[in-house]
Amino acid sequence: MVSYIVRRLFYAMVIITCATVVAFTLIRIIPGNPARIISPNASQEQIDQLTKKLGYDQPIPVQFVSFVKDAAQGDFGRSLFLKQDVATVIATSLPYTLVLASTALAIALVIGIGLGTLAAFQRDRIVDRVVLGIAVLGQSMPGFWVGLVLILVVSVKLGWFPAFGYEGPSSLVLPALALALSLLATLIRTSRLVMLDVLSQDYIRAAYSRGLKRGTIVIRYALRNIWVPILTVVGVQIGFVLGNAVVIEYIFNFPGLGHTILNAVLRRDYPVVQAVTILMAVGFVVINTIIDLSYGFLDPRIRKELSK
Amino acid sequence: MHAPHKAQEQRRNVLEVEDLETVFYTSRGTLRAVDRVSFSVQQGRTLGIVGESGSGKSVTARSIIRAVESPGAIIGGKVLLFGEDLLGLTESQMREIRGRDIGMIFQDPGASLNPVRRIGAQLVETYRTHRSASKGEAKEVALETLARVGIGSPSEVFDGYGVDFSAGVTQRVMIAMAIICGPKLLIADEPTTMLGIRTQRHILEALLKVQEDLGMAMILITHDFGVVSWVADDIMVMYGGRNVEYAQEREILQRPRHHYTAGLIRSVPLIEARKSKRFASIPGFPPDMLEMCFECCPFHPRCDAAEEDCRTVRPALSGTHENPDHTFACHHPVEKSVLDELART
């Protein structure tokens, strides 16, 4: 078991390293000199000076090494536009994104799994079909469009929640809903399928034959067995959620990481783009690693398999 | 070799099933899984129900505890537990009976345990559902029961998970789960089918032991005539959802009257048989339950002795003058003794 954990962590580190290298390299291959972006009107001499000062004239592997050295000390360079350290930029916007993503995740999990299991119990009846319909529809609606429609209907026409920027917790509602939608729909379908599979298992039938109460069977036998496949799905979908967060933050002017990176990309603010990309990749890998490692705790069969 | 048979005195009927009818409504038609089947089991005695897959034996068992899921439905008959018709009870009354008065074990022991919870927790929970007891008391009963079914280290099993133990141990655990509340009837649905031959013997012995300890009636369902003749006092043979023969074990073994029963007995590999004897099997395939005729003998396509009336008239279950307790449903029953025939080859 321990060896598995170690191997898994090592694997995660390898992936993070690869991702970092790729991000770093890609950004440096592009044509165009970052120095010129900072001061588009400077003379060639000044450009050359600036390039040298920023270290962009060094060969890429050298740049990479110095980047890693600096990064280890918390220095991710300086934003080309915002007159701030990249680290500061990230530190100010990261919490917003974390809160937004967690809220969306919570909404999606609670409602998604709730509706999905409900549909499984009411298989083929009206409730099931309605819930499935909602799920399929939800999976077909692009997040950015939903965000805009929510702004239009809820914020502008109804005035219930603010649409732009961050004015307080109520600013979270609409963006979180828009962000949660597609994951929610996927979770409805997944948890329905998983629950249906669990309900067909022998141990459910055996529990029923022992006269256990319905509630006991549902909670302690059925629900306890759905986590492994559901967490797997969540792990895969987290990537899409993080990606969607970028667009949702853009639409709602929500001051999070996604908003930052989008503006950085549109303005060619490479140090920021680089750092945020790597950060997001790291986040994704970390979440998936945690999920992978949790399987052992959730299911004794997996624990046994891993201990071999 | 046989398990010691119990004395023949008049015993209470724990379970009496009368004309049970269970059907499945499918898109291709209505399937008569249990077609007017009747039997009874007495305290301390074992009824063996034998038949191929699809003969309706498992559905019968599930019908007794009313665990038949849609598209199936019990549409007729009576299931009397100590005289009370279970088919007339409400679901919540039935829930009390399951586990407390009737225990059931299934074919795949590994799959019958909740994989993510400890065995002990599941045992305790079962006990406390039907009897008011503290966790501590329930734990004691659980450990006792685990020992009773022949588990050498009860506390190790109590703290473990299903995946940690072998099939043999797990099946014993399932027996413990079924009997922990002291039921009067134990139904075992193919309990040994998935086990190796030595373990089969152990499990059957364990079953007999707990039956004796608790004075339970037992129903053992299997397709293996060898297994059933070892354990059962009475045997009911099912085919195509119907009861085709019913008699005491010794009687049916020596003088089967239905051709299907004879075929089953012939197909049990006997160590005593000579090496030249080929494996006798019953020719043909199990019937398609949806296409089966009502007014006929379900076995007639595969039967050597089939005549015209076997195709057109449903044989009724009846005994003979000499032996009214040995009932069978056949127009042209077997006359010779099968065992003699086997002895001669």
Added chain:
Amino acid sequence: MRAEEEARDNIALGGRPDQGAQADETAYLKSLLDWHRMARDWSLIVSSGMVGLVLAVTVVGPFIVPADPNVVHSANRLLPPFWMEGGNLTHPLGTDGVGRDLLARIVVGFRTSLFISVTGVLLAVAIGAIVGILAGFVGRRVDTVLMGLTDVQLSFPFIVLAVSLLSLVPPSPPILIVVLSLAAWPMYARVIRSIVQQERNADYVVAARSTGASEGRIIYAYIVRNIVPSVLVVATIDIATLVVFESLLSFLGLGVQPPTASWGNIIAEGKNYLTSAWWITTLPGVAIVFTVLSFNLFGDNLHRYIDPRSS
């Protein structure tokens, strides 16, 4: 003697189509699809209809709609749809910020999005197939490396990857197609690899190999045949997914550039007039939802009939 007869009987009963000649191909295809059941399956019929409608609009739409999607007419700007006050039937769905007919632009959007998505999926399948077959067939190190590559790719949330990539190069349809296919190929690589791994050691494949069939013929006869159903199902649903991605990128300004109409960039424009002309933002989204829904439903239905392998 009896053994031979029985063996022949078994083959006749089990009847793998490969035993006979290519003449059995049609019989095999027929056995794959349960036409009777399919004809009565409402969900399949409706979703096929929807997909058909989408394809029809894509192919024929621009010829039917009278207005020109690119004509700018500032006097007509921000006209509402015909059912609202101020709207008229010349511009049934209204006009956008510079007076272009919205219906015409949405219809062009069908072409844009579908062309890009379908091509993207095809490219993704091609890449995924190569990777998957290599990984599954050659195995060992090649497999580990290729699967590691898949994992690294998956570790980047796609949008971040796409946005970063597209910030480096000027967006154009071919670039867009390549970027989208980069998002989609890992799935095919995985699916195809696992099928290849399952099949290469299947009994009938081993039997064929032992009778001297070449690897190439094995790949075609057994493996490709088994890949097609699964891939088809995933591809149908992927078309829907890529349509959404393309709209997203176009919305952000990194996809299809105006004046070429794409649902995403129409919505992006509409964002500026959100309160004054809601139809510019809303209606293209309806087209997206309809298209995505129809491919998703169709793919799901296909899945039930064509892919008996999965649970």
